[in-house]
Structures are given as structure tokens and as C-alpha cells.
Amino acid sequence: MIDLLALCAFNAAYAHTIDSDALEQWPAFFTPDCHYRITHVENEQEGLAAGIVYADSRAMLEDRIAALREANIYERQRYRHILGVPLLVSTDVESAHARTPFLVVRIMATGQSEVFASGEYRDHFVQQDGQLLLAERVAICDSTVTDTLMALPL
């Protein structure tokens, strides 16, 4: 059984990877044929799947990070994820569905920080070769006012 503590530990490592600027390690949290999206609550309710960011493979996530590095956007802002305990919707030996609340603070190069996004991850975790991975993560932002600068992964 995939249990709550394993998901908590996974999410702590996931958030730390982004927040410590180890972005090249971020795609490794996903399966090769993963689905990753950032969207907001109204788009999601209306079934508008495309969202703000869309990827349907780990390779696309790797491309995204490479593009971020190219553009040097990563130097202009940092994030701090504060994640809640997951709500475990269903779980068995090889798979789990969970929902996890997130709050992200953005720290700009000036040193100023602000609450940047809140929302919920809707996740499908799988166990592959003894490793817990995300087959799907949809980051659903609460706010419909989307910052066009949204650059780092949520």
C-alpha cells in the first residue's frame, strides 16, 4: 500500500527540488509518459484541459527546464512551496490518487516576496521499479488571475 507518509515525503522532496533551484532534477519525479498541467479552478470545472502549462511526457518537462535555463528566468525569481498533508482519495499497492493543498510564495530579485499562488494538486502516483512517481499532477490554482510571468513549475 502507498501510504500517507510516503506521499508526504515525496512532496517534501519535490518542493525542495524546485525551491532550491535544482530544477534539472524535477522531471525525475514523473513517469516517462506522465501528464503535467497547471490550470485554474474555473478552466478545470469547464473542462478546458489545456491550462496555463501542459506536458504529456517527462521529455517535455525536461525541455521546459532547459528553456527556463536558456532564458535565465530562474535568476529573477524563486519560489517557496508550503504544502499541506495530502488527502488520500484511493490507494493500493501500485497506485494512489491524492489531493494536496499548496501555497507558493514568490521571492523576486529585489528580495520582496508575496503569496503568488494557492491551489490543489490532483495527483496520480504510481510505484515503478520500487520508486514512487507521478503519473499525473494537475496543479489547479485557486485564482483565475494568472500571472503571465508564471515560469517555474508548481
Next chain:
Amino acid sequence: MIDLLALCAFNAAYAHTIDSDALEQWPAFFTPDCHYRITHVENEQEGLAAGIVYADSRAMLEDRIAALREANIYERQRYRHILGVPLLVSTDVESAHARTPFLVVRIMATGQSEVFASGEYRDHFVQQDGQLLLAERVAICDSTVTDTLMALPL
């Protein structure tokens, strides 16, 4: 023994119920003769028990939700709860006392969001018919400046 992980899982489900607008399921987290209050830290220190919101039965919580639906207030704002890990003050087989920090972001219909409230739940959990329930939850807000629009449960 009621343990820390069980309380974490309970709180994740509780917060998700409110934040996903499944408000009709919210009273089911409480015992029939529960005590629920929202207050702030100064009122609590002075023993002013009434607080901002007061209910002493599950039926009163159900009435409150019905009134919210009637007033359509639920369409005008949503919350996102970010809860800390509970501090387990005491626990045995059938009962536990705990304190859990909360942060609530409010998202208005315009899509704007703001940190709305922070504080601490002071909880008495009981095990009834194999189910973990709140016999008492007092949500003590840190700020004494209370928003008169406070409508959704904390």
C-alpha cells in the same frame, strides 16, 4: 490510541470539504452534540466564549450551511486552508486533544486572493463507532480585526 497521522488525515479531509465547496458534508466531521466556535486570541484570553461564530450541536452547523446556501454567499468567495501538523497534547484510545495551526487564503469572485486568517484550532477528538469525530473545535484567529463578511467555516 488516536495517533498523529490519523489527525493529519482527518484535517486534510476537513479542509478539502470546505475548500472544494462540499459544505453540506462539513457537519459530518463533528459529533451530534459538538461544540464549534470561531473567536480570536484576545476574546479567548479574556474568557469571552461567544466569539464570532458559535454552535453547540451538529444540527446548528447544518443550519449554518443551509443559511449560507440560501444567501448564495458561497458563490462570492472560496477558501484555501493550509494546515500545519497537529500538536498532540494528550491522547488515548477514545479521545485526543490537539492544537493545529491554520492559514486561510480567501479567493474572491474577481480572482484576487489574500491571506485571510491565521490561527490555531484547539480540538477535542473522539472515536465514536469506529469513526474519528470532533467533539469540539475552537478556531482561534490570531488577528483581532475581524472581517464582518466571515462566512465560510474555518
Next chain:
Amino acid sequence: MIDLLALCAFNAAYAHTIDSDALEQWPAFFTPDCHYRITHVENEQEGLAAGIVYADSRAMLEDRIAALREANIYERQRYRHILGVPLLVSTDVESAHARTPFLVVRIMATGQSEVFASGEYRDHFVQQDGQLLLAERVAICDSTVTDTLMALPL
């Protein structure tokens, strides 16, 4: 083995001690020869160890609290810590290294509150006489804009 749940419980008690103004109990979370620092991410990257607050013994932490009480600063503001789940970097029977994200809301005497600081604890926990204690806690703030009023412990 020092496990994740033990660290979660420790941090919940630590944060509650500060946020409930039981500051005299705060030094007891540390070993007698502890190392405690508050700094920010740029100073830390450049190896500027001194930081904003520095102590290298429990006695220095006790002095700090005594000074705070003397100055009555504790009446002018309160904090609310929202802590994430620790990332357990390494652990064995007697020692663990972990990193824990924090968000601190500050509540002023006027009742107004604001997100005051975000960052990460870099911790070294040890087991001494059956008790989990901090041999080292470095609180690394994300923002380089430091509030000179920073008075309470993080």
C-alpha cells in the same frame, strides 16, 4: 532511527512554543552546545555565517529570551508558524539531518497581520538521553530584505 513523524511532532511543538508566547521553553528544544542562526539565502550562499541572529549555546538562547522580555517586545507582535513536512536528508539511531520549509505570519498589536518571512530550516537533530533535540538549526530566510525589528525566534 529518527523518523519523519518524530520530526513533524518536534516541529509542531517548537512552533507552538513560540506562537503561544511560551518563549522561556524555547531554548529547551536545543542541546546545551547548540548552534542557532537566522540568516538569508544570499548570505548563506556566500558563506557569511554570522547572519541576523547568532547563538552557539543554549545559554545564549536563554539570554536572548530574557532580553526580549526585558524590552517588552513580545507584547508588540506575535508570530504564526506554518511549517511543511521535513525533507529527511539522512537519519540513523542518534542523529538526523533535515530541511523544513517555513512560512511565518506576523500579527501586530493593531491586529493587522502579514506574511513576514518564508524560508527553510536546515537542521541537525540528535537523540540525547531519550530526547530529540536540535544540535543545529539554521533558519534561512528567502528574502534578503530583512526587517530590523526581527525579534522573536524563527
